[in-house]
Amino acid sequence: DTGVSQDPRHKITKRGQNVTFRCDPISEHNRLYWYRQTLGQGPEFLTYFQNEAQLEKSRLLSDRFSAERPKGSFSTLEIQRTEQGDSAMYLCASNELRDSPYEQYFGPGTRLTVT
Amino acid sequence: GQQLNQSPQSMFIQEGEDVSMNCTSSSIFNTWLWYKQDPGEGPVLLIALYKAGELTSNGRLTAQFGITRKDSFLNISASIPSDVGIYFCAGPNYGGATNKLIFGTGTLLAVQP
Numbered sequence: 001d002t003g004v005s006q007d008p009r010h011k012i013t014k015r016g017q018n019v020t021f022r023c024d025p026i027s028e029h030n031r032l033y034w035y036r037q038t039l040g041q042g043p044e045f046l047t048y049f050q051n052e053a054q055l056e057k058s059r060l061l062s063d064r065f066s067a068e069r070p071k072g073s074f075s076t077l078e079i080q081r082t083e084q085g086d087s088a089m090y091l092c093a094s095n096e097l098r099d100s101p102y103e104q105y106f107g108p109g110t111r112l113t114v115t
Numbered sequence: 116g117q118q119l120n121q122s123p124q125s126m127f128i129q130e131g132e133d134v135s136m137n138c139t140s141s142s143i144f145n146t147w148l149w150y151k152q153d154p155g156e157g158p159v160l161l162i163a164l165y166k167a168g169e170l171t172s173n174g175r176l177t178a179q180f181g182i183t184r185k186d187s188f189l190n191i192s193a194s195i196p197s198d199v200g201i202y203f204c205a206g207p208n209y210g211g212a213t214n215k216l217i218f219g220t221g222t223l224l225a226v227q228p
Contacts, residue, residue: 043218
């Protein structure tokens, strides 16, 4: 088991550009979560999937953000028309509802810098 | 909403010292998780607690689930330089069905060799 992976690890973009991040969860984990972490803060929940269904979105997830998990495996998070306030670490986590419904396993994150 | 406050905010200790930190909530949690985060990396799960009063160890780490269910404690014995990082407590939000995690404010630990 290779753990949760995220790509890219770092992304620098200019304001107004679109960016897309990818997360590959631990295999056979049916729940996948996205969090955002700004400097000096703990991660904050953005959205989560159970299999391919997106079941909850935080109010932090403006309409410029969209997430998908088309086949219930990997997920993508897209940010359109990026703003400087979007600069943060974007973290993905996964777990298996039956085995450990509360313990979430995080990937290394994608650090986004919007200039 | 649920909030988690951690103290101390930061700690600067000598290698070999023991460390204690805590996490308090304004509301009851039924599960407590402790994570460690290294710079530029994602949080790594250290310990999970599921029952009030429970004491659980993972090597030199020991965590306790407070009796009131509104707090949790993490102790690190005989600290070493690789213990450096930010320690977060977290608990699932029971307001919805997601079990999304609410994270604390973090405790920064620095260990001087």
